[in-house]
Amino acid sequence: MICICGNRKQILVDLNIRLYGNQIDIQRFIMVHAVGSGLYGLTNPFDTPERKAFRETIEAFVETEIRPHAHEWDEAGHVPWELHEKLGALGVWGFGIDEKFGGLGFDDPFMRMDFAVAMSMCGAGGIPAALGGRGISLDPLQKLAHDDIRLRVLPEIISGRKGSSLGITEPGAGSDVANLKTTAERDGEDWILNGSKTFITGGMESDFFVIGARTGGPGLAGISLFFVESDTPGFTRTPLTKKMGWWASNQATLYFDDMRVPGKNLMGQENYGFIQIMQNFNTERLGLIGCALGMMKVCLEDSIAWAQERETFGKPLIKHQVIRHKIADMSAKIDAVQSNLWILCAQIEAGHMPVAEICKGKFHATKALEFCASEAMQILGGAGYLRGNRIENVYREVKVIAIGGGSEEIMKDLAVRQMGL
Numbered sequence: 001m002i003c004i005c006g007n008r009k010q011i012l013v014d015l016n017i018r019l020y021g022n023q024i025d026i027q028r029f030i031m032v033h034a035v036g037s038g039l040y041g042l043t044n045p046f047d048t049p050e051r052k053a054f055r056e057t058i059e060a061f062v063e064t065e066i067r068p069h070a071h072e073w074d075e076a077g078h079v080p081w082e083l084h085e086k087l088g089a090l091g092v093w094g095f096g097i098d099e100k101f102g103g104l105g106f107d108d109p110f111m112r113m114d115f116a117v118a119m120s121m122c123g124a125g126g127i128p129a130a131l132g133g134r135g136i137s138l139d140p141l142q143k144l145a146h147d148d149i150r151l152r153v154l155p156e157i158i159s160g161r162k163g164s165s166l167g168i169t170e171p172g173a174g175s176d177v178a179n180l181k182t183t184a185e186r187d188g189e190d191w192i193l194n195g196s197k198t199f200i201t202g203g204m205e206s207d208f209f210v211i212g213a214r215t216g217g218p219g220l221a222g223i224s225l226f227f228v229e230s231d232t233p234g235f236t237r238t239p240l241t242k243k244m245g246w247w248a249s250n251q252a253t254l255y256f257d258d259m260r261v262p263g264k265n266l267m268g269q270e271n272y273g274f275i276q277i278m279q280n281f282n283t284e285r286l287g288l289i290g291c292a293l294g295m296m297k298v299c300l301e302d303s304i305a306w307a308q309e310r311e312t313f314g315k316p317l318i319k320h321q322v323i324r325h326k327i328a329d330m331s332a333k334i335d336a337v338q339s340n341l342w343i344l345c346a347q348i349e350a351g352h353m354p355v356a357e358i359c360k361g362k363f364h365a366t367k368a369l370e371f372c373a374s375e376a377m378q379i380l381g382g383a384g385y386l387r388g389n390r391i392e393n394v395y396r397e398v399k400v401i402a403i404g405g406g407s408e409e410i411m412k413d414l415a416v417r418q419m420g421l
């Protein structure tokens, strides 16, 4: 466990000592980074020694602790729980969370994104989904939950000892959040919840949930958020199986059948849930841009490696102009998504939440990812079609990034609305 009460520099030094001290094959790490820096020409003008140290720590963790097992865990449909705790010990879920709740006591959008990018390069998108699914419930818990709840559950979630999930989507309402049907009715001091949620990431293992439910009339002005625990009578769940991707993570359908929760489980102001959900989407969508970027980097990295090794018509693939142009196209799209992400992070760091630009950034990134996944698959040819390589995995997992957290269509609609049209 790192010391989360010290200053941020000390925290990051501690992270490095911990990793370099006993876990990392330094030689392998240097090789990986020497190759990586040659591929991605742009350097981050907002980088700092602390961010660099954090990024290198996470990249090293992914390279040694996750990547060698990624395929096996994806096929098994499960990530060992100890990995949650190992990552928790690095403080990766503490951004933006007060130290008294077990957080780092500071936020850094660049570090959050470096984490998302590095994790998405591990070889199976279900792994960051399984581990990071808790991330989208943390901001509402920190900002809106009753103090008793925050003090009790946030340290458990941030340390990786327990899981948490956000439950907004329902069988009858995904994009149309304002139309959700799960109800919460007052009964004395308590609330009684009825309804269901589906596609909830981590839902089969999480102990804690943030749930959107209708407390008022129809539409967006009648929704509130609730803190829910999985051992509450009336709570049941079933897994969603046979998915296209994200195998290493679990998604659940949750059922609330006359589920009674105490009055203090109402999070924030009654009937203000819609705006709270929308605000939370901003950080989720930013994270998904980071995921798309990491997956695009996988496409480029593995395409180059394959094109240098594979020979056709008497020369390496990389010497064929058509293939070289594919590499150039992928690389240019990575530069564009990367630059945009840095600017978005810089704006957030300066205290401005660029809602429309995040929406535009998300659909732009997922379209760019779709392109890269397709081109990488072409470059690998039949080899890319076989399970066990990163390109096959990325190709299957493009769509969850394009749909989850706000689909491309909804992102475009929101962006245009933010333009006042």
Ligand SMILES: Cc1cc2nc3c(=O)[nH]c(=O)nc-3n(C[C@H](O)[C@H](O)[C@H](O)COP(=O)(O)OP(=O)(O)OC[C@H]3O[C@@H](n4cnc5c(N)ncnc54)[C@H](O)[C@@H]3O)c2cc1C
Pocket: 133, 165, 166, 167, 168, 169, 173, 174, 175, 176, 198, 199, 200, 201, 202, 246, 251, 400, 403, 404, 405, 406, 407, 408, 409, 410
């Ligand atoms: C693997 C996975 C994990 C997920 N994890 C979570 C989670 O942890 N928590 C959670 O709450 N949800 C989660 N989701 C749900 C996800 O957020 C929704 O799938 C997403 O918001 C889209 O909702 P929907 O699937 O119901 O599609 P719908 O809303 O039914 O839309 C279907 C299609 O129609 C399009 N469409 C809808 N309305 C319009 C319109 N007005 N104009 C044009 N096109 C439109 C959409 O873009 C989409 O392409 C997850 C989903 C997946 C696949």
